[in-house]
Amino acid sequence: MSTYTPATSGADARRAVLSTSGRSREQTPQSVLFMILLWLSLLIGFVTLAVLLIDTFADGLTRLDGRLFTGYPSSRAEEAGARPAILGSLWVIGTTAVLAVPLGVAAAVHLEEFADRKRWWNRLIEINISNLSAVPAIIYGMLALGTLALVGVQQKNIVIGGAIALAMLILPVIIISTREAVRAVPRELRDGSLAVGATPLQTTWRITLPAAMPGIATGTILGLSRALGEAAPLLLLGGLVFLRFDPNGLLSQFTTMPIQIFSWTAQPQAEFHTLAAGASMLLMGLVLLMNGAAIYIRNRYQKRW
Amino acid sequence: MPEPMPQVRDAIETELQHHQQATREVPDHPERTVLEVDDVSVYYGDYLAVRNVSLDLGHNEITALIGPSGCGKSTILRSLNRMNDLITGARVEGPIRYWGQDMYAPGIDPIEVRRRIGMVFQKPNPFPKSIYDNIAYGPRVTGMQVGSMDDYVEQALTKAALWDEVKDKLRQSAYGLSGGQQQRLCIARTIAVQPDVILMDEPCASLDPIATLRIEELMAELRDQYTIIIVTHNMQQAARVADRTAFFTAAIDPVTGERHGELVEYDKTTKIFESPADSRTEGYISGRFG
Ligand SMILES: Nc1ncnc2c1ncn2[C@@H]1O[C@H](COP(=O)(O)OP(=O)(O)O)[C@@H](O)[C@H]1O
Numbered sequence: 359m360s361t362y363t364p365a366t367s368g369a370d371a372r373r374a375v376l377s378t379s380g381r382s383r384e385q386t387p388q389s390v391l392f393m394i395l396l397w398l399s400l401l402i403g404f405v406t407l408a409v410l411l412i413d414t415f416a417d418g419l420t421r422l423d424g425r426l427f428t429g430y431p432s433s434r435a436e437e438a439g440a441r442p443a444i445l446g447s448l449w450v451i452g453t454t455a456v457l458a459v460p461l462g463v464a465a466a467v468h469l470e471e472f473a474d475r476k477r478w479w480n481r482l483i484e485i486n487i488s489n490l491s492a493v494p495a496i497i498y499g500m501l502a503l504g505t506l507a508l509v510g511v512q513q514k515n516i517v518i519g520g521a522i523a524l525a526m527l528i529l530p531v532i533i534i535s536t537r538e539a540v541r542a543v544p545r546e547l548r549d550g551s552l553a554v555g556a557t558p559l560q561t562t563w564r565i566t567l568p569a570a571m572p573g574i575a576t577g578t579i580l581g582l583s584r585a586l587g588e589a590a591p592l593l594l595l596g597g598l599v600f601l602r603f604d605p606n607g608l609l610s611q612f613t614t615m616p617i618q619i620f621s622w623t624a625q626p627q628a629e630f631h632t633l634a635a636g637a638s639m640l641l642m643g644l645v646l647l648m649n650g651a652a653i654y655i656r657n658r659y660q661k662r663w
Numbered sequence: 664m665p666e667p668m669p670q671v672r673d674a675i676e677t678e679l680q681h682h683q684q685a686t687r688e689v690p691d692h693p694e695r696t697v698l699e700v701d702d703v704s705v706y707y708g709d710y711l712a713v714r715n716v717s718l719d720l721g722h723n724e725i726t727a728l729i730g731p732s733g734c735g736k737s738t739i740l741r742s743l744n745r746m747n748d749l750i751t752g753a754r755v756e757g758p759i760r761y762w763g764q765d766m767y768a769p770g771i772d773p774i775e776v777r778r779r780i781g782m783v784f785q786k787p788n789p790f791p792k793s794i795y796d797n798i799a800y801g802p803r804v805t806g807m808q809v810g811s812m813d814d815y816v817e818q819a820l821t822k823a824a825l826w827d828e829v830k831d832k833l834r835q836s837a838y839g840l841s842g843g844q845q846q847r848l849c850i851a852r853t854i855a856v857q858p859d860v861i862l863m864d865e866p867c868a869s870l871d872p873i874a875t876l877r878i879e880e881l882m883a884e885l886r887d888q889y890t891i892i893i894v895t896h897n898m899q900q901a902a903r904v905a906d907r908t909a910f911f912t913a914a915i916d917p918v919t920g921e922r923h924g925e926l927v928e929y930d931k932t933t934k935i936f937e938s939p940a941d942s943r944t945e946g947y948i949s950g951r952f953g
């Protein structure tokens with residue numbers, strides 16, 4: 359019985375009768391088929407990733423050894439290591455962070471807290487930032503190249519050059535995630551601060567930014583982990599050099615892990631491919647670690663207000 | 664004017680008895696005016712939200728602003744310490760004088776105004792910091808010279824009747840407190856910058872009756888040192904705590920069809936509740952008490 363039968367007495371009139379036929383419309387053949395398709399898509403993605411990981415792991419395991427960390431590139435695969443590339447990655451990512459984080463956070467705070475949205479130039483900047491994240495990475499390499507040429511630096515393949523390219527690459531990520539984090543801080547907290555006589559700047563520094571910090575950290579780490587794996591803009595800066603020394607400053611020549619992996623896979627000998635797989639494992643491990651940290655921070659400090 | 668129904672009359676009587684126990688003799692007009700609202704209108708963009716409000720708010724008095732939703736009570740309250748400056752498009756027309764000085768005059772720093780005229784909000788809004796740091800925040804940002812911050816924090820919490828409940832967990836997050844405790848913490852935080860006036864916008868709206876009562880007791884205690892202006896939806900509350908009451912309503916403009924808030928009547932609380940001069944006040948109060 360599925361129709362609603364009005365009863366005569368006042369109290370019963372409010373009681374509808376639920377169907378007891380046992381047939382549920384939540385599980386029609388179509389919906390079951392659709393669920394299977396969804397699961398299949400998930401499975402394909404997951405299996406591909408797993409096979410790739412296991413394959414690389416099996417290949418690279420023999421060379422995920424001490425030599426990988428201590429050795430310099432060499433024409434003999436058994437002696438070669440990624441030491442300059444690992445240090446180079448650290449240098450470049452560190453410099454990228456120093457350039458991009460203050461700039462990105464400051465830009466986001468300005469746009470979110472101080473910029474007058476009625477002004478056309480502020481709207482223009484906003485639109486451009488969203489578009490920037492869609493710009494191909496290699497373009498940023500060209501931009502960095504141009505920047506270096508502009509200030510008259512002859513040497514292209516230097517730490518600061520790579521860092522400029524990567525900083526520009528991840529600026530939109532940092533700006534967008536910082537803005538979201540700042541926007542999520544409730545208006546009431548700012549009001550509370552302003553109502554005791556704090557200035558808007560004090561409010562931003564002492565209330566809004568600390569409250570937004572987990573979100574900012576998450577976005578920053580994700581941006582940096584993207585920069586860590588990026589090779590294209592650095593290749594454009596001439597990053598394919600055979601370095602036998604450690605990078606030691608902003609103007610030092612450098613290579614990074616993705617570039618090193620790229621150059622090893624281009625070698626004909628299979629030993630180098632094994633080496634590349636080992637270095638890939640290391641890079642992947644680092645990226646996973648960073649993303650894990652980002653997820654941890656996000657969950658650990660989820661909304662407390 | 665229609666006589667209110669007998670049970671309404673009784674309810675009003677009961678609350679006013681509480682009122683008389685809790686309050687002193689109130690002169691017909693404030694003896695010392697701390698805030699003088701002089702024919703003030705407030706706009707949001709082109710929209711005239713409240714028009715032509717004139718009020719003399721007495722020093723060391725509790726004044727309640729009552730009236731139906733949307734009649735501009737919060738708007739007027741926020742104008743009293745220039746919190747409205749922070750809303751884009753909000754504009755206050757007409758002077759509001761603080762001890763005789765127009766707080767909207769050029770050259771007046773709104774930061775300074777807000778330090779002297781603090782505000783407590785509808786929803787408790789402690790900072791995501793420790794209880795201690797919530798209190799110390801105001802003195803720190805305003806650069807107040809305090810001998811010992813520990814003693815100072817204790818004083819503020821004591822004044823807000825919160826010290827005994829939190830003295831053993833000063834370093835813990837303020838979010839661990841109950842809603843009522845959080846609201847008293849916000850009052851303590853406001854007191855800590857030594858304001859002259861404390862504005863409260865429906866401070867008990869999110870609290871249970873017992874927590875509400877504690878806040879009301881606190882207000883009565885604070886009256887001797889501060890001036891309190893409170894917006895409330897709760898008629899009983901206004902009758903219990905306020906020395907004076909201002910009744911606002913919203914009238915529809917016959918030409919434009921827009922609703923504008925206006926002040927109907929402002930008088931001693933006993934007068935407003937027992938023998939209001941305006942029939943709209945009478946109707947509103949007996950309706951809300953029914
Ligand atoms: N920030 C704002 N922007 C535009 N209009 C507002 C804003 N705040 C309040 N108003 C309008 O002003 C009128 C008065 O609001 P409010 O002061 O909040 O009333 P009350 O506190 O008495 O309920 C209402 O019509 C409301 O919609």
Ligand SMILES: [Mg+2]
Pocket residue numbers: 736737738864894
């Ligand atoms: Mg309101």
